[in-house]
Amino acid sequence: MPLGLLRFALSKTHPEPRMFTRHDRLKPAYDAVIIGGGGHGLAAAYYLARDHGISNVCVLEKGYIGGGNTGRNTTIIRSNYLTPEGVKFYDESVRLWQDLAQDFDLNLFYSNRGHFTLAHTDAALRTSRWRAEVNKHFGIDSEVVGPEAVKKAAPMIDLACGGHAPILGALYHAPGAVARHDAVAWGYGRGADRRGVEIHQRTEVLGIDVAGGKVTGVRTSRGNISTGKVLCAVAGSTPRILDMVGIRSPITIHPLQAMVSEPVKPWLDPILVSGSLHVYISQSARGELIMGASLDPYEVQSTRSTLDFTEGLATHMLDLFPFLSNVKVMRQWAGMADMTPDFAPIMGRTPVEGFYLDAGWGTWGFKATPVSGKTMAHTLAHDRNHALITGFTLDRFRNFELTGEKGAASVGH
Amino acid sequence: MKRMTCPVNGPRAISEFVCGGEIRPMPDPATCSDDEWADYVFNRNGSPGVKREWWCHLPSNTWFVAERDTARDVVLRTYLYAGGA
Ligand SMILES: Cc1cc2nc3c(=O)[nH]c(=O)nc-3n(C[C@H](O)[C@H](O)[C@H](O)COP(=O)(O)OP(=O)(O)OC[C@H]3O[C@@H](n4cnc5c(N)ncnc54)[C@H](O)[C@@H]3O)c2cc1C
Numbered sequence: 001m002p003l004g005l006l007r008f009a010l011s012k013t014h015p016e017p018r019m020f021t022r023h024d025r026l027k028p029a030y031d032a033v034i035i036g037g038g039g040h041g042l043a044a045a046y047y048l049a050r051d052h053g054i055s056n057v058c059v060l061e062k063g064y065i066g067g068g069n070t071g072r073n074t075t076i077i078r079s080n081y082l083t084p085e086g087v088k089f090y091d092e093s094v095r096l097w098q099d100l101a102q103d104f105d106l107n108l109f110y111s112n113r114g115h116f117t118l119a120h121t122d123a124a125l126r127t128s129r130w131r132a133e134v135n136k137h138f139g140i141d142s143e144v145v146g147p148e149a150v151k152k153a154a155p156m157i158d159l160a161c162g163g164h165a166p167i168l169g170a171l172y173h174a175p176g177a178v179a180r181h182d183a184v185a186w187g188y189g190r191g192a193d194r195r196g197v198e199i200h201q202r203t204e205v206l207g208i209d210v211a212g213g214k215v216t217g218v219r220t221s222r223g224n225i226s227t228g229k230v231l232c233a234v235a236g237s238t239p240r241i242l243d244m245v246g247i248r249s250p251i252t253i254h255p256l257q258a259m260v261s262e263p264v265k266p267w268l269d270p271i272l273v274s275g276s277l278h279v280y281i282s283q284s285a286r287g288e289l290i291m292g293a294s295l296d297p298y299e300v301q302s303t304r305s306t307l308d309f310t311e312g313l314a315t316h317m318l319d320l321f322p323f324l325s326n327v328k329v330m331r332q333w334a335g336m337a338d339m340t341p342d343f344a345p346i347m348g349r350t351p352v353e354g355f356y357l358d359a360g361w362g363t364w365g366f367k368a369t370p371v372s373g374k375t376m377a378h379t380l381a382h383d384r385n386h387a388l389i390t391g392f393t394l395d396r397f398r399n400f401e402l403t404g405e406k407g408a409a410s411v412g413h
Numbered sequence: 414m415k416r417m418t419c420p421v422n423g424p425r426a427i428s429e430f431v432c433g434g435e436i437r438p439m440p441d442p443a444t445c446s447d448d449e450w451a452d453y454v455f456n457r458n459g460s461p462g463v464k465r466e467w468w469c470h471l472p473s474n475t476w477f478v479a480e481r482d483t484a485r486d487v488v489l490r491t492y493l494y495a496g497g498a
Contacts, residue, residue: 239459250455253483298432300486301461308414308428341455397455398448 019186020193023200026222030058030198032229032380033218035205035241037061038070039181039366040358041233042188043373044380045197051374052381055196059189060220062204066185069235070366072303072335074258074292074413075181076271076282077367078115080135080142080173082127082408085391086344087138092388093371094175100370104187108179109285113270115176116150120165120276127407128171135173145172153270161319165276176271178282178290184369208244208355215245215354229380231356236301236336238359245352249359250397251338255296256363256413257309259332261324263287277316280413288330291317292413295337295363305334337362344403347376347392348385356380357394363413415486419470420477420493433467436478463489 032048034041037059049055061067077097079090101108119125128144135142147159147167160166189199200222207219208230217226232241238251263286273280278294293313296306310332318325339362340346346360358376361368375386385393391403415427435458440449458464461484468479468491480489 240461243460248452248456249459250457252457252459253461299459299464299483301484302486304486306415338459398451400451 019190020199023198026058026200026203026220026225027198029226031056031227032231033057033225033227034059034231034233035218036068036232036234036237037065037185037189037199037201038068038233038235039066039185039188039369040070040235040361040372040376041231042185042192042199043369044231044233044358044376045192045199045373046188046195047374047377048380049192049195049197052377054381057192057196058198058200058225059192060203060205060218061199061201062221064201065189065199066182069335069337069361070181070185070369072258072333073181073366074280074282074290075178075366076115076280076413077110077177077179078173079140079175079367080115080117080131080171080408081405082131082134083344083391083403083405084134084138085403086405086408087134087140089371089388089392090367091138091140093368094177096370096374097177097179100184100187104191106183106187106190108183108187110177110179111285112175112177113282114153115173115271116145116153116273117171117173118150118167118272118274118276119169119171120161120167120274122168124275125169128169131171131408141174143172145170154268154272156267156321156323157272158320158322161277162322164319178271178284181366184366188369188373205241205244208241210245210352210355213351213353215352228354229356230354231358231376231380233358233376235338235359235361235365238338238357242357245350245355247350247352247355247394249346249394250341251346251360252299253301253336254298254339255300255303255305255334256292256337257296257305257332257334258290258292259305259310259313260284260291260330261289262328262330264289264327272320274316274320277319279313279316279320281317281320289324289327295339296334301336303334303336305332339363341397342402343405343409345372345392346394347372347389348379348394349383350394360392362409364409366413417468417470417479417488418491419473419475420491421475422470422473425470429471431469431471433469433476436465436467
């Protein structure tokens with residue numbers, strides 16, 4: 001038995017400090033208030049304190065940290081997007097991921113697997129080629145490969161997919177990775193906490209005070225706060241917060257579901273996505289198969305999952321891997337994805353002075369946790385949009401200047 | 414399995430339907446401002462609540478109206494469209 005464990009067993013009080021400090025009450029005022037203790041809100045708090053010396057900050061979380069989409073996601077990290085704005089942004093995120101575990105002194109189980117987007121049609125192959133060319137132009141490791149490369153990386157695959165949808169090739173992205181989602185939230189939370197940021201769990205924001213077009217305070221379930229800066233990072237609850245400040249947006253909420261199988265022997269190294277079959281799969285360090293599909297087709301603000309989803313996903317997964325027919329499903333769940341019409345996020349300043357938005361992360365925002373935290377912290381500190389997010393501002397819709405990312409973001413989250 | 418009641422064909426699996434979005438009045442593109450048009454094209458009421466939406470039963474191509482509570486995920490009422498926004 002490790003010594004540490006023995007220490008826990010024999011001690012009457014908790015022998016080690018918890019991950020965060022618990023604060024009994026809110027202060028009457030903060031330099032900045034962050035709504036939402038998911039990865040994004042906590043990362044913004046961390047970089048505000050670490051890089052900008054702004055630590056009189058609180059993160060307000062209505063449940064527990066990481067309990068939103070951060071803790072429900074299937075953790076695929078990649079940068080093989082389609083638009084130049086997207087590619088540059090996600091590439092910076094992949095770079096930030098590399099030394100995050102060092103930064104935090106916490107194992108994030110970051111695991112570089114390689115990522116295949118399977119193409120079953122000529123049209124899909126054409127999009128793969130397009131993405132590969134954009135990626136290469138920006139120095140990102142992506143290439144189109146033939147079916148034999150897929151077979152070599154995943155020998156258990158049925159390349160003919162039961163005859164329905166034979167695999168013609170794939171977009172291969174070597175940097176594709178997975179990481180442990182909870183650890184990401186905890187790492188950022190602990191890092192922010194140690195630098196003076198207060199994390200308040202079970203504290204719900206109920207209203208935001210605006211006077212003369214400027215933010216002046218936040219009303220919560222545990223009292224009122226005055227502040228001149230508010231960052232909204234609440235993913236599936238974004239429209240409700242926007243209603244509080246009277247901002248209209250294109251965001252609608254759709255459930256995104258996922259499931260895991262019982263643990264099995266390691267047999268699948270890479271991450272596989274099939275846009276045509278609407279499924280994706282990777283194997284966790286524990287041996288569970290982590291599987292997901294595309295979005296539920298209509299708006300719902302709840303996290304209940306459905307039998308239709310499990311059946312549909314399983315059917316298509318068996319096209320790819322018929323031998324899985326005896327493997328049991330262990331858990332399934334849903335998160336509330338904040339969807340935008342162009343599959344790109346909405347970030348930065350807003351028409352309300354002092355109110356900043358980090359939203360529209362839909363089904364693809366986990367990989368962006370580090371870079372969104374970093375760029376939003378910069379945006380808050382300087383009251384100016386960071387250069388990497390200028391393609392993602394809310395006014396792109398007013399100006400009919402969308403950032404069309406659907407081809408790279410719809411199933412392959 | 415989730416169900417939806419088509420006003421013509423009765424209760425069917427919801428996978429037979431497609432949602433056409435909330436019923437919203439369209440501004441006149443000839444007279445409205447660019448901002449009003451952009452607001453109509455892109456912005457939505459994304460908050461939870463009871464909404465009146467267009468739905469279509471695909472096999473019979475029947476368009477109709479559904480009143481749905483998007484927070485509780487229940488369909489309250491369905492009926493054929495009788496005009497008005
Ligand atoms: C099933 C599924 C699979 C996914 N797979 C991937 C993937 O493979 N790769 C990828 O990159 N992305 C993926 N995503 C998307 C990703 O999970 C999200 O985009 C990302 O985690 C969003 O992080 P966040 O911190 O913005 O939001 P969240 O983690 O949802 O945090 C927001 C927090 O705000 C809190 N909150 C809400 N309202 C209030 C209020 N009024 N007051 C106080 N707090 C409030 C919530 O409780 C929540 O904890 C997936 C999502 C789902 C649902």
